[in-house]
Amino acid sequence: MRTEPVVRVQALVKRYGTKTAVDGLELTARAGVTAVLGPNGAGKTTTIEICEGYRGADSGTVRVLGLDPVGQASELRPRIGVMLQSGGVYSGARADEMLRHVARLHAHPLDVHALIERLGLGSCGRTAYRRLSGGQQQRLALAMAVVGRPELVFLDEPTAGLDPQARRATWDLVRDLRADGVSVILTTHHMDEAEQLADDVAIIDAGRVVVHGSPEELCRGGAENTLRFSGRPGLDVASLLKALPADSSAAELTPGSYRVVGKIDPQLLATVTSWCAQHGVMPDRISVERHTLEDVFLELTGKELRS
């Protein structure tokens, strides 16, 4: 895998009239899958389209595979795949025709037939684009983005509106692309999609990246996690606290129900269970509640992911 960033965005600004859609955005995406999350209107699509070379920036620097998407477009275009939200396809063209046409523009395309089957488009290959359902049009757009074996693919909400089966097929395709060394930048409103697919997540709010890291880092970073267990009432919580790392807290919430808050890692879990063993306590129930990406998102943006 390449070590230099696939996308580097510095101090990016984009205004539409008086509206500042992107406001000094900084983003460095490394090889692999990067998910860009953000509430509606956060500036995700604008940023992605500037990276694709479809929109110009007001100021700032954008490099994609080390190239300027506007100034070096002819060099960059054959190396990236772009999934358009809509349009870009002649409405009378058949799905398989379109895909074969795009494949012919590339030196080493994927097998068109296999890709069509893979995305569940086998039954509608001969159907005119305008007669495809929304989900089929979307899968065709995905196929067109990847058929040329690009080094980097931009996917703007690739699974929006897809049924669970088509969603799974899309996820599998993204995983296979990654395994083949293709990098993917995807925007999504689905937290599980980011958790399932992404090596890195960037959360954008009001035109800026508010946090960027692996899902594990984001869920860990500053987030307090909770371990709960139940045992006999009246255990010596002060003694348990002494065994725990300094930044933890422990309390008996209701008789027999205990909660430990802090950085919950395997070591801390071992400390709690070994303390229980030393004190002859057999916990009835022990559970670890991890901070999810959804919690991190809500904390940082104050908004639900889907509005």
Ligand SMILES: Nc1ncnc2c1ncn2[C@@H]1O[C@H](COP(=O)(O)OP(=O)(O)OP(=O)(O)O)[C@@H](O)[C@H]1O
């Ligand atoms: N062509 C345009 N003209 C005027 N305003 C625009 C245009 N495109 C986007 N905007 C505005 O810029 C802001 C950012 O939009 P953008 O589409 O980049 O956000 P987004 O994060 O992709 O949102 P969503 O999740 O809803 O797709 C929004 O307030 C939007 O209304």
